[in-house]
Amino acid sequence: MKLRLFEEWEFHRNVMVQMPTGTGKTHLLAAIVREFLRGSGSRVWIVAHRRELVDQIEETVSRHGMSKEDGRVRVMSIQWLSRNRKDMYEEPDLIVIDEAHHALAETYRILWENYPEARKLGMTATPCRLNGKGFMDLFDSLITSWTVAEFIGQGWLSSFDYVSIRANSREQRLIDSLKKRGADGDYQVKEMNEVLNRETSIGRLYESVERYAHGKKGIVYAVSIAHARRIAACYSAHGLESVAIDSRTPASERKELVDDFRRGKVKVLVNVDIFSEGFDCPDVEFVQLARPTLSLAKYLQQVGRGLRRSANKESCMLIDNVGLYRIFGLPARNHDWAAMFEGRMIGNALSRAR
Incomplete structure (x- = not known):
């Protein structure tokens, strides 16, 4: 290169x-x-x-x-x-x-x-x-x-398992009901928070982690600060040590919490657009998607946090609680980057030519 x-x-x-x-x-x-x-x-x-x-x-x-x-x-x-x-x-x-x-x-x-x-x-x-x-x-x-598939095949990236909600599930119907868009063209955060920041939905998030990633350490991507804090509180109440990190978390505290995660003292980091880019912690064993998005870039940046290799990680569990698989496919799907770079294709859920 x-x-x-x-x-x-x-x-x-x-x-x-x-x-x-x-x-x-x-x-x-x-x-x-x-x-x-x-x-x-x-x-x-x-x-x-x-x-x-x-x-x-x-x-x-x-x-x-x-x-x-x-x-x-x-x-x-x-x-x-x-x-x-x-x-x-x-x-x-x-x-x-x-x-x-x-x-x-x-x-x-x-x-x-x-x-x-x-x-x-x-x-x-x-x-x-x-x-x-x-x-x-x-x-x-x-x-x-x-x-991504070639990097996995050559052993440079971790393999992964992927689970997603059913097309006819209650969660998918809630996400399909989202109509408002933000200035960036993605789902509006306020509406997402109103629809998804509910006790029943958060309870199902925990059930997914318990079922598919029991005993593993990982990252959760939340809709809002309130959503992240509520998820962390729920998981911790069930004995899964979790902390919420967002833009309001002081830098020194954020560093300390990430260090605790690396050492295993904290099992789950629940974040709001903090670890979408540049977060380097290879031993992430699961990633939970709890934030809907129409952005291909956001999706790949988030799931990519779990694909870094580490000595003791056989594979990463990707838990998709918001149905992004049906929008973007699996993380190893090929993309026409040249067309998007040139502006001939939109980097969104439809990935359609312009």
Whole structure:
């Protein structure tokens, strides 16, 4: 992949790379940066969309022999860069954008406007958008890696078991009743919370974990902060030590809770869009989907958290309590990333050509 990228840079300045979640994008990123600095490059910026990802990338980059103290590599969040860009007088030779499916946001576009001479590298597992917009006004070309199925076959990703609710189940009928959409085109959070944040529904979530993932540690994706806290309380009341993590959880507390999860002190992390991207914990043994979505990117990012390999994990149990299987198929299904990158196909439930 690294060789393919440098060959592509012979013809195009701005390139996007697609690799499935859990296949080592950050390590590839670090290897590319190191190779770039060995050549003609003297300064690299790596831009992430959340502070937690900055810390993770810095750690990986340092393991590849590049210390942030030498000043050649800077890792920053897009929010920090937006606030401080005018105070930064050096110009980068390369800008790497992590989770580059966010790059269509206006905050990222200033990187193209203000640093037109810098090469751009976008890294993502899902080069698609729910609104169907392509990326070709920012990136000149797309390089794709093996598929999820190929990575599993080669032993780079974990195998998985998948269970989902029945098409005629009460839960599926509740989800089918959702009519409102948010600004991003996905289900409206308020309506989802009203419909799904109920004692009976949460009880069935627990029953699913008890039946299919008894004794395992895992991640639950919830609809809202209230939903996440209610799920965690229910699971804990049944003796399954669980905590809820959301955007309001202080960073220090969040780190402590994740460390407790890694050590096994906490069995279940219930989150709201916190661990959809960049969460690196290979020994996740189950993922429970309790949040409906129309976004292919969100679906693949969530199930992908369970597909990282670890020494003691034979496979990952994926528990789909919101019927996403009937919308997107299994996680190993192939996708036409080139069509979505070019804006010819919408990255949503229908995956239809435009």
